[in-house]
Amino acid sequence: MRVTVETVLSTADVGQFHPAYEAGFDAPRTRAAARHLLTEDEFNTEMTDPRIKKSDKSEMTAATLAERPDLAAQVPGLLESRWPAFLLAGRAAHGINLPELLLSHPGHQVLLINGDNDLIGAALSVPLPGEAYPTGWDGAIRAAADNTEGRTDQVCALSITVAPEATRKGLAGRLVQALKQSATQAGARRLILPVRPTRKADYPLTTMPAYLNWRTEHGEMFDPWLRLHARHGAELVGITDPATTFTGTVAEWEKWLDMPLPQSGEYVIPGGLAPLTVNLAADEGVYTESGVWMRYRL
Numbered sequence: 463m464r465v466t467v468e469t470v471l472s473t474a475d476v477g478q479f480h481p482a483y484e485a486g487f488d489a490p491r492t493r494a495a496a497r498h499l500l501t502e503d504e505f506n507t508e509m510t511d512p513r514i515k516k517s518d519k520s521e522m523t524a525a526t527l528a529e530r531p532d533l534a535a536q537v538p539g540l541l542e543s544r545w546p547a548f549l550l551a552g553r554a555a556h557g558i559n560l561p562e563l564l565l566s567h568p569g570h571q572v573l574l575i576n577g578d579n580d581l582i583g584a585a586l587s588v589p590l591p592g593e594a595y596p597t598g599w600d601g602a603i604r605a606a607a608d609n610t611e612g613r614t615d616q617v618c619a620l621s622i623t624v625a626p627e628a629t630r631k632g633l634a635g636r637l638v639q640a641l642k643q644s645a646t647q648a649g650a651r652r653l654i655l656p657v658r659p660t661r662k663a664d665y666p667l668t669t670m671p672a673y674l675n676w677r678t679e680h681g682e683m684f685d686p687w688l689r690l691h692a693r694h695g696a697e698l699v700g701i702t703d704p705a706t707t708f709t710g711t712v713a714e715w716e717k718w719l720d721m722p723l724p725q726s727g728e729y730v731i732p733g734g735l736a737p738l739t740v741n742l743a744a745d746e747g748v749y750t751e752s753g754v755w756m757r758y759r760l
């Protein structure tokens with residue numbers, strides 16, 4: 463399916479739309495207190511005037527990358543707008559070419575698109591065989607790369623991202639629903655997620671088991687991201703440790719973090735769920751974080 467947003471309609475096309483407009487708005491013609499309906503001339507003038515909005519720009523649609531391959535080029539920019547640089551540029555322990563893996567499963571990459579045809583959210587996932595929980599995010603990526611037959615007993619979400627300008631409007635739930643739908647259509651019996659609790663980055667010195675015990679005053683899980691999944695019906699399976707490991711040289715880490723790392727030791731870093739360990743003699747920084755497996759039955 464291809465969606466285009468036109469700002470001007472040709473006079474020939476307008477003729478096709480006016481009967482639909484009249485039919486759609488027939489009820490207000492007799493019930494509204496004042497005249498709201500445009501005459502055919504007024505309608506034609508509006509449709510051929512580029513200054514007049516032709517679509518509800520706040521309208522969102524969900525599609526997979528298989529349906530909208532033209533949006534693939536916007537995905538890296540979306541991820542860069544929300545994820546710490548070290549999680550995108552660091553050498554990941556899974557050792558797999560992740561963009562290539564994701565592009566080989568376009569039907570599992572769910573995109574959220576606004577009325578301007580811009581990408582404002584993405585839920586990236588891979589099919590997995592069997593019912594086992596891999597060791598975290600790295601393990602899930604390795605298992606997906608080994609799944610050469612493309613078995614889809616379960617689908618594993620790898621990341622969910624909402625663009626800065628669209629965040630905190632409840633769109634993450636929309637992506638979760640669309641992801642559940644695409645996993646169901648692919649024949650999976652469950653959707654599993656090695657969740658990265660979003661507010662854990664504010665408490666990098668707290669252990670994951672202790673953090674998971676925290677509750678809000680209403681008795682819900684403290685972490686908003688775990689809470690959102692729980693509200694959508696996900697069950698908490700347990701902690702996965704490690705979930706992921708990234709390494710880089712000291713100079714690379716200084717660049718990714720935009721801060722000097724003058725001595726060996728542990729550092730609290732922006733966006734890190736746990737501290738970074740720097741070893742100047744080995745010219746290496748190693749970052750490992752744990753995660754939380756959650757599961758949706760489909």
Ligand SMILES: CC(C)(COP(=O)(O)OP(=O)(O)OC[C@H]1O[C@@H](n2cnc3c(N)ncnc32)[C@H](O)[C@@H]1OP(=O)(O)O)[C@@H](O)C(=O)NCCC(=O)NCCS
Nearest residue numbers: 544621622623624629630631632633634635658660686690
């Ligand atoms: C996590 C993310 C996908 C949430 O998307 P969103 O559309 O902004 O989320 P919602 O508006 O549905 O909010 C979901 C919950 O998170 C809370 N929330 C959202 N952003 C938050 C933030 N920066 N700090 C604290 N809470 C936050 C909301 O208050 C809401 O919780 P509540 O309903 O219990 O109050 C988005 O913030 C994002 O892309 N973050 C960067 C990538 C990431 O960390 N993804 C999650 C790990 S895969």
